[in-house]
Amino acid sequence: MTPVTLIAAGLAAEKKSAEVTDWAARIGWLVGLALFVALVYWLMREGWKWRGTLQGDVPELPAVPDDPGPARLNMSGRYHGSTTAGQWLDRIVAHGLGTRSRVELTLTDAGLDVVRPGATDFFVPREALREAVLGKGIAGKVLTEGGLLVVTWAHGERLIDSGFRSDHAAEHTDWVDAINSMINKTETEGAR
Numbered sequence: 001m002t003p004v005t006l007i008a009a010g011l012a013a014e015k016k017s018a019e020v021t022d023w024a025a026r027i028g029w030l031v032g033l034a035l036f037v038a039l040v041y042w043l044m045r046e047g048w049k050w051r052g053t054l055q056g057d058v059p060e061l062p063a064v065p066d067d068p069g070p071a072r073l074n075m076s077g078r079y080h081g082s083t084t085a086g087q088w089l090d091r092i093v094a095h096g097l098g099t100r101s102r103v104e105l106t107l108t109d110a111g112l113d114v115v116r117p118g119a120t121d122f123f124v125p126r127e128a129l130r131e132a133v134l135g136k137g138i139a140g141k142v143l144t145e146g147g148l149l150v151v152t153w154a155h156g157e158r159l160i161d162s163g164f165r166s167d168h169a170a171e172h173t174d175w176v177d178a179i180n181s182m183i184n185k186t187e188t189e190g191a192r
Contacts, residue, residue, distance in 0.1 A: 048093060055094035059156040061122035068110040068123075073178055077166040079103035079116055081139035085130075085152050085159035091139040092160060096120035098139070103164060107178055112151065114162075124153045124162075132179035134172055138163030149175050 020026055082097040084090040091098050101119040105112065112124040135150040136143055138161060149164045149172045166172060 048098070051091070051098075052093045055092055057156070058092065058094040058097075058158065061095050061097075061120065061155075062125055062128075064113050064121070064123045065110050068106075068108040068113060071106045071108055073105075073107040073171075073175060075103075075105040075164070075166045075171055075175065077103055077105070077164055079114065079119075080141045080148065080163040080165060082160050082162040083139050085161045088135075088138050088161065089140065092158075095122075097122075097160075097162075100141075105164060105175075107175070107182075109182075112153075112179070124151070126182060128153045128155065129179060129183050130154060130159065131183065132176045134176060135163065146172065148172075151179060 079101050081100055082092045084092065093099075096119050099116075099119045101116040104115040104117075106115070107113075109126065111126040112129065113121075114123065115121045129151070131152040133150050133152075134146040135148045136145045138148060138150060141148075141163065143165065147165060147169055149166065151162050151164070153160055153162065166175075
């Protein structure tokens with residue numbers, strides 16, 4: 001061995017953790033830290049519930065009609081949440097709209113069917129659809145430009161933005177085109 005290696009081996013052998021002599025203080029610190037973490041989680045949960053209480057004016061989510069018609073588009077991916085339209089940090093938590101989850105989207109002539117395993121499913125009627133765009137962020141989730149399908153829809157007195165990300169991001173453009181053409185067709189039919 002070289003002298004440098006011998007010196008490094010000697011230093012490594014000398015470095016040991018000091019033995020714990022005050023177990024009561026160490027346990028006290030660990031219990032205090034665990035209580036602090038539990039308090040932070042409890043406060044976050046209470047804040048989430050309070051936000052839901054403040055959004056009590058949001059009506060029940062529409063259910064899927066008995067015969068929505070044939071599927072125009074299907075997509076599987078992630079649901080990232082819903083916010084007040086144009087305010088991408090104002091998350092809506094009422095009726096489970098704030099819960100992130102996997103999603104199966106189906107676009108039919110009747111509207112947009114949102115199926116979320118483990119969370120509340122909902123349906124956006126065709127008449128409620130307002131716009132679809134490619135976005136980059138919603139409710140604290142930021143992605144690359146165009147990495148998020150943002151659908152704006154009317155629900156009661158509110159305009160809501162819902163963010164979806166497909167497992168295949170190339171599908172987003174087809175969804176934007178299909179939804180916006182449905183909206184334009186609905187507006188044209190309503191103007192007659």
